[in-house]
Amino acid sequence: MLPPVFATGCFLARLEDKRTSVAASPPRVWALLSHRAGESSQILALAEALAWPYERKVMHYRWSAGAIGLIRVSASAGVAARSRAELEPPWPDLLITSGLRNEPVARWIAAESGGATRVVFIGRTWAPVEHFDLLVTTPQYRVTPAPRVLENSTTLQAVTVEKLKRAESEWHSRLANLPRPHIGVIVGGNSGPYTLGANGGRRLAAEVSRYAQKLNGSLLVTTSSRTSKEAVAEIESNLTGNYDFFPWRKNTPNPYFAYLASADELVVTGDSIAMLSEACATCKPVSVYDLGRATLAMRHERGRREKPGDWLRQDDFRLSAMTYWLLMKIGPRRLSRELRIVYERLLAEGRMGWFAEPPPAGPVPPLADVERTVARVSAMMSERHCDRD
Known part of the structure; x- marks a missing residue:
């Protein structure tokens, strides 16, 4: 059974009935997917929320695709020959995409359409x-505010009530006998x-095992495609008490959404803003x-001094992590992300707390980022239709 929060109207309705009508027939929409799963998830989330028919476009790229994106040109040269057939007229009215490799392609499509294609870029x-x-973005990218920029908190x-209900029903027998609360x-x-x-x-x-045992509850633990084999092995070996553990496997059904549905509270590692966003959406x-750890902790206040020696106090040392940290200090902003800005925003909005610290007071406010984006895109397409008339 879904926890009571789902009966409170926490989820905002998608704007299917509130969108401005853009035409007698819906616009032609392409979802130009990224080679990164997280970016593609956002592309599809927006395409589905708009509730207009859309075509998925999956590209294969040449080795030069990334370099072409870096030099900031409008071109399709980075697309492999076997995918070129996907990029033919009639051109879309709306193109939704993300990722460095897709930037030149999106601009090329807009040019080929004679400026008729509207491009929504995510990230x-x-x-x-x-x-x-x-440009639909989030705070970690530190994008300069501009009329064509929409910055969301997440x-x-x-994540919808319907999707969570389906997932919970599908995985019910696996989780039903675990004592609550479910973490x-x-x-x-x-x-x-x-x-x-x-x-x-x-x-x-x-x-997390100590935390669940203190509450006499159960853990629902799942990993992701980025979780290393070493971390997965140690997590599985050291979980105690009541728990269900599901390591991520490629092309294997996953109880991720069932965990979101069944959980009474959620703990998310702070490395992924996408996973944190999905958790907040519940x-x-x-x-x-x-x-x-120490001054290199995620919760360490931005602007306060970080001690390089604290790299020796981290759980696991990774040279590329230290290199990235240095890049954040001395490199151009566009080469890095600052996740702490997102934590600060979500803490201020009462959407998250830190593990093992008191939770935010009061009810969790509903997210409206998808709805806000749908409204912005719908208005843009409505203006486009009026311009044509």
Whole structure:
């Protein structure tokens, strides 16, 4: 049975009945998917929320695709020959995409359409934002505010009551006998300056196990595609008490959404803003598990001094993590992300707390980022239709 929060109207209705009518017939929409699963999830989340028919476009790329994106040109040269047939007229009225490799392609499609195609780009761009009709971004990218920029608190996601109910029903027999409260634990992996290795996995398993036992509850633990084999092994070996553990496997059905549905509260490793966004979309209590230590902790206040020597105090050392940290200090902003900005925003909005600390007071406010984006895109397409008339 879904926890009572689902009866409170926490989920905002998608704007299917509130969108401005753009035409007698819906616009032609292409969802140009990314080679990164997280980016593609956001593309599809927006395409589905708009509720217009859309075509998925899956590209294969040449080795030069990334370099072409970096030099900020409008071109299809990075697309492999076997995918070129996907890029033929009639051109879409609306193109939704993300990722460095897709930037030149999106601009090329807009040019080939004679400017008729509206391009919505998700994340951040290397080319100036003026080359796109709308950039949908989040705080970690530190994008300069502009008329064509929409900054949301969280990433776009497709968590809905219906999806959670289906998942909970599908996996009911697996979870039904676990004592409540259910504590969902969503585990990511290495990201930027943060590392989750064997030692971190061992610490995580021990700490969440103690927490669940203190509540006489059960853990629902799942990993992701970025969780290292070493971390997975240590988590599985060190979980104690009542728990269900499901390590991520490629092309294997996963109880992830069932965990979101069944959990009374959620613990998310702080490396993934996408997973954190999906957890927040449930309007359940969410706490972030800090993968860092000392002054390199995720909760360390931005602007306060960080001690380089604290790299020796981390659970797991990763040279590329330290290199990324240095890049954040001395490199251009566009080369890095600052996840702490997102934590600060969500803490201020009462959407998250830190694991093992008191949760935010009061009810969790509903997310409206998807709805806000749908409204912005619908208005843009309505203006386009009026211009044509």
